[in-house]
Amino acid sequence: MNNKICKLLVLTLGFLTAGCASTPTVDNGNNDPGEGANRVVYDINDGIDRYLIKPVAQKYADYTPEPVREGITNFFDNLTYLNVVFNSFLQGKLNQGLSDVGRFAVNSTIGFGGFFDPATAWGVPKHDEDFGQTLGVWGMDEVAYIVLPLLGPNSVRDTPGLATSTLLNPLFYVSSVVIGPIGALGIINTRANLLEATRVRDEAALDAYTFTREAYRQRRINAIFDGDPPVENLDEFIESDGTEEGVLIIE
């Protein structure tokens, strides 16, 4: 029970911070009105990552055999899959939703609680949906970019998705001493899977905050359009010089 209270507190804290960060303060043309506060949170998150989470994730990646890591990733992906099912239906993707139900059932049982992924081999592919994408499909734009404590890049549109993904995760309803270590493993495994992406960011980015914001934004648009987003209209910023840095217009 204490676990649930803790999780709700974390979630509430996230919402409150999101509320503060999204209060329009400066219209800087980047859809990031709380940039000052966001940068502070980004730096704190980055410090925690650099000195605590990333080193542990690196050790974990170095010493965990690839098939074991894959199994653990499958396990956590499967735990979050009810959220995918829910949002496939909310987006009106009925066939995909039914296929996702089948995938969750197969991998949870024959796949030994999700450690194995026989569904993909049987032609039932994995999809990537969440409530933020659903709101995007329904026509809501990002509203404003925000950086959440510990959770990192987010937006006003994507923040409510934290509630659906938490409430639809079976772990949320488990009261046991193992929940702490399982949660920690989930965080370390997720971070380990992002090591390559953050290496590329560290190599390429001049201003890591801006780079992360732009990459997050584009990844979200890509997810909303299921991997086939509209292509940017280059003329918008060649001929008009662009009014500000940041968002490119899409055709």
Added chain:
Amino acid sequence: MKGNSTSIVRNVVRVFALCFGLTLSVAAAPLPAEAVAVVDRLHAALLEVMQKAGTLGYPGRYEKLDPLIRKSFDFGTIAQIVVGRFWKELSDAQRQSFIDTFTKLSTATYAARFDDFGNEQFRHVAGEKLKKDRILVKTELVKSNGEAVRLDYVLQTKSDEWLIVNVIADGVSDLSLKRADYTSVLKSKGFDDLITDLNDKIAKYGAEE
């Protein structure tokens, strides 16, 4: 009356057929072979440097890729886009300096990232024509375990030559990523610092091996 409604239905069907036919014909229009060849040529060179990564080393991969990258990308247009509104404020010498540095950084990035070979393959997915005679060539880099990274290229013509103006990796446009990043530096630190930062990146890529 019945005849009238039949003819209306027939006309509606005709209009639909026409629209559908036109849509089909647009979608099925082949992409210019010369444009696709630019992407294929780049992929072939990348595969070659990946396969010989060890023997070539970073300097060898850089030397091999440099001339091809210079003739495959429209760096003049790319530079103008990634610098955003600051382009107007730059002198000709600054513009040229930025184009030169950016070109080196692009080659350095390819030479550093394509540094080993694990039986990857490039595969064409599709393509489409965009506005203003630009085209989109959709490809995938498929790893040996079947995982694929989408790599889409936007090309346009310059002096009758097809050149790449943008690479979109799994939905992330390199142009808009760099534009956001570079204009942020230009705004906070200025042009000279941007060039210094880019040269630092080039040096770091070279120092990795």
